[in-house]
Amino acid sequence: MLGLLGLFIGLMFLYSRPLYWYLVVWALCLCSLLSLTLLSSSEYTFSAYSSFVALDSLSSLLIVLSIWITILMLLASQEVYSKANKAFYFSLTVVSLLMVLCVAFSMLDAYMFYFFFESSLIPTLILILGWGYQPERNQAAMYMMMYTLGASLPLLTGLVTAVYWMDSGKMVMVHMLRSSLDSYFMYPNVVVLVFFLAFLVKLPMFPVHLWLPKAHVEAPVAGSMVLAAILLKLGGYGLIRIYQFMGFLGSYMQTVLLTVALWGGMLSSVACFRQVDLKALIAYSSVGHMSFVVAGILSDTHWGWRGSLVLMLSHGFCSSGLFALSGYCYSLLGTRSLILVKGMLTLSPTGAFWWFMFCVVNMSAPPSINLMGEIMVLTSGLFSCMMYAIPMGMMMFLSCVYSMYLYTATQHGTPSEPMNAMHGFKPLASLVMFLHLIPVKTLVISGTLISCWF
Incomplete structure (x- = not known):
């Protein structure tokens, strides 16, 4: 599959500019069909293809999600090709990012995973700097690089130290090893923080989330979609x-991180009501949803891990669809301000319908796979501590409130002067929204199978 992507990158150099978009989209559609064969991996079995590459159900699902979202990124970014805004380099950056992500999700060696984990920042940085909207994109890119690189250096130090204590030349990320390396260290709580910090910043978890709203606001539509x-x-x-490999059981720092993630997620949900930018509001809602993912992982239960996987899949489609909607509104109106974007219901019924559907999915209303994931994580969190019911219940309630606030602020009221440019959604925009919505609604039918499969 990666070889097929490389072949089409080579063909891009041979064809003229109008064919870039069609060539890449059809290539990714073919890769998406081929990626469905990866879903045959069993729950606890790695399908090893070499000493460095192996797949299980978690890797396979995230690779399929990556290819699907990349197709939608290109469909939502047709404006780049119509204006000839460095279309070839945009296609090359998007496909390169997809290849890096697919390799990162399939790496068996921890060092190689770390390399590709950090390599994903380079295409994202190019997307923000090359096709961002405002001059503040330089500051947003700096925030993203400083936060993520600064937090990943302790991870590299921890990996090198772990290999030294194991007397091994490499560190294989085999499923469910539970080697309990914390017994080799004098301070296991520090080890937990060192190994987890890089991933908690990437999620991101409160309070290391400040780079995400800045990056989303300044990134193009494709950049926001791939980020979220x-x-x-x-x-x-x-x-x-890392949690599967290390087996940090009963660590005090694990409880601290779980508590901070839940209460911080509640605070970030409250912060959604202070936002006047569409992208910033959606970005802060992502911080709240990712807090559920952290809670499910750190609950140390298979039920919580299954719920985290379901939430990651559902949030991938839902947040990407919301950012695509905000991008379409910005391309038509030239603004994302909630003060100016109002009255869309009377001007674009089709756009109002898509806003309604994705706000309903964002608040985890049935039938959607989000609800099943939140219930699974809530149940696993209560096994850890009954007091976690307060922040988790508040996050579920606040997600309903700010989703309704987002819908009413954009659809109701008297249309402002910029809204006069609103002439409805194009068929391609509706197709992108439909392809975002179908997996969320159909996966709820097979959601029980997914949760039992992982």
């Missing part, structure tokens, strides 16, 4: 892998 739908899941994937 895939790169945040890379943090969750790394957190699960």
